[in-house]
Amino acid sequence: MASTVSSRPIPALYTVYILRSTMRHASLYIGSTPDPPRRLKQHNGAIKGGAARTARASLRPWEMVGLVSGFPGPVAALKFEWALTNPHLSLHIPAESRLSVARQTKKNGHPRRPPASMQSILANLHLLLRVPSFARWPLRLHMFVPEVHAAWNKWVASQAVSEEGVPTTEPVEVLTDFKPSATDSIFGADEAELGPAWGIHALPLDYGPMRDYVDKAQDIFTFEREGDCAVCHTALPAGQGLYAVCPNAGCEAVGHLRCWSDHLLQGEAAHDHDHNPEDAHLVPKRGHCPDCGGPIVWADMMKELTLRMRAPKEVEKIVKAKRRQEKAADKAAAEADKAASKAAVAAAAAAEDLPSSIEFVPSSAVPKTKGAKTTKTATKTAKATKAKAKEAEKATKITQTTRVTKAASVTLPKATKTAKTTTKAAKAVAATAVGDASTVLLDRAESPEVIVI
Numbered sequence: 342m343a344s345t346v347s348s349r350p351i352p353a354l355y356t357v358y359i360l361r362s363t364m365r366h367a368s369l370y371i372g373s374t375p376d377p378p379r380r381l382k383q384h385n386g387a388i389k390g391g392a393a394r395t396a397r398a399s400l401r402p403w404e405m406v407g408l409v410s411g412f413p414g415p416v417a418a419l420k421f422e423w424a425l426t427n428p429h430l431s432l433h434i435p436a437e438s439r440l441s442v443a444r445q446t447k448k449n450g451h452p453r454r455p456p457a458s459m460q461s462i463l464a465n466l467h468l469l470l471r472v473p474s475f476a477r478w479p480l481r482l483h484m485f486v487p488e489v490h491a492a493w494n495k496w497v498a499s500q501a502v503s504e505e506g507v508p509t510t511e512p513v514e515v516l517t518d519f520k521p522s523a524t525d526s527i528f529g530a531d532e533a534e535l536g537p538a539w540g541i542h543a544l545p546l547d548y549g550p551m552r553d554y555v556d557k558a559q560d561i562f563t564f565e566r567e568g569d570c571a572v573c574h575t576a577l578p579a580g581q582g583l584y585a586v587c588p589n590a591g592c593e594a595v596g597h598l599r600c601w602s603d604h605l606l607q608g609e610a611a612h613d614h615d616h617n618p619e620d621a622h623l624v625p626k627r628g629h630c631p632d633c634g635g636p637i638v639w640a641d642m643m644k645e646l647t648l649r650m651r652a653p654k655e656v657e658k659i660v661k662a663k664r665r666q667e668k669a670a671d672k673a674a675a676e677a678d679k680a681a682s683k684a685a686v687a688a689a690a691a692a693e694d695l696p697s698s699i700e701f702v703p704s705s706a707v708p709k710t711k712g713a714k715t716t717k718t719a720t721k722t723a724k725a726t727k728a729k730a731k732e733a734e735k736a737t738k739i740t741q742t743t744r745v746t747k748a749a750s751v752t753l754p755k756a757t758k759t760a761k762t763t764t765k766a767a768k769a770v771a772a773t774a775v776g777d778a779s780t781v782l783l784d785r786a787e788s789p790e791v792i793v794i
């Protein structure tokens with residue numbers, strides 16, 4: 342059993358959530374899961390596997406009003422879940438600071454769990470997030486309902502200062518993601534299909550946010566670019582020992598696991614004014630890279646390391662996903678390129694109208710006195726052609742934007758850049774086209790260079 346636990350990588354996401362009945366707000370439930378949207382469906386009976394306590398039809402649908410993320414694994418999440426569910430028993434909460442006190446005992450003499458209210462859950466959550474054993478993990482609190490968030494803030498404010506006027510609370514990272522007002526009044530399992538993803542539906546359930554990091558590390562070790570330890574500066578023989586990699590983009594600092602840990606712990610000790618060597622931590626939390634100076638969250642580093650050491654297939658999947666992402670970006674760029682060429686063609690066609698319509702006014706048919714009129718007609722034609730060219734440019738731009746936007750759902754930043762460059766190129770091409778059709782051809786030939794990014 343122990344070996345199966347340790348052979349798994351740190352999961353992409355593991356959460357402890359607070360569930361509330363939308364029908365009866367006083368009905369609450371605490372659970373843990375790596376996949377909140379799926380778990381909510383289970384609680385709501387849309388798929389099998391919900392808890393018996395949430396099976397009553399009159400209480401459905403349930404909603405997740407908040408959750409804590411950042412657990413290094415299911416065991417850690419279960420510990421937290423248990424402590425939050427049993428605050429009257431948890432050893433993580435010293436007896437004197439317990440907010441929930443068992444006033445009744447069960448038949449067997451054990452203390453009965455006091456009924457949980459949103460207020461008591463938030464208060465215990467606040468306490469647990471600051472307990473040293475849990476505070477070592479990179480836990481974050483996510484709030485999805487404004488009124489629950491307001492209750493949390495009120496409680497934090499009430500706890501902020503001790504009797505001596507000293508702030509007692511360490512900051513806990515709180516993220517809010519409330520329901521957009523456009524999708525009001527519909528709760529439950531189908532939320533994901535309404536409008537943009539928010540709340541639990543916007544949480545990254547896979548290793549997506551780590552793609553670049555995992556890919557970089559994979560590259561370093563595949564091509565044996567370990568070099569020297571970023572901390573102790575001794576050479577790192579390829580394929581030996583546990584080496585961790587800096588998570589910051591562009592930095593290839595690699596080091597002994599122990600060296601990184603010592604380095605980060607030293608940094609923490611230097612910043613902790615009340616540092617007591619006796620309660621020196623064994624596991625660091627965060628710090629900075631000695632090479633690039635960028636921030637390091639120990640748990641992220643361990644996530645990458647455990648993936649690399651324990652889940653080569655998962656790493657392969659992540660790297661493949663990154664390749665797909667890059668391909669989609671290339672495709673978006675190519676489509677934008679195509680659209681730009683079309684714009685150039687349309688502009689050129691419009692411009693070709695200009696000289697030909699002037700030529701079509703036969704000089705012999707125009708009395709000399711009407712020379713001024715001819716110029717006027719020509720100007721008029723030129724104006725009309727210009728408008729036509731503009732229209733063509735606009736139309737192409739719209740098509741192009743639609744196409745780019747479609748592809749951009751995968752690669753928004755790159756595509757936006759491409760679209761900008763392309764629009765610029767198309768504009769330049771169209772402008773030139775009105776002036777001189779031959780220049781257009783030149784520009785069109787050059788435009789792919791402009792678009793390549």
Ligand SMILES: [Zn+2]
Pocket residue numbers: 570571572573574575596597600
């Ligand atoms: Zn070292």
Ligand SMILES: [Zn+2]
Pocket residue numbers: 587588589592593594630631632633634635
């Ligand atoms: Zn670095």
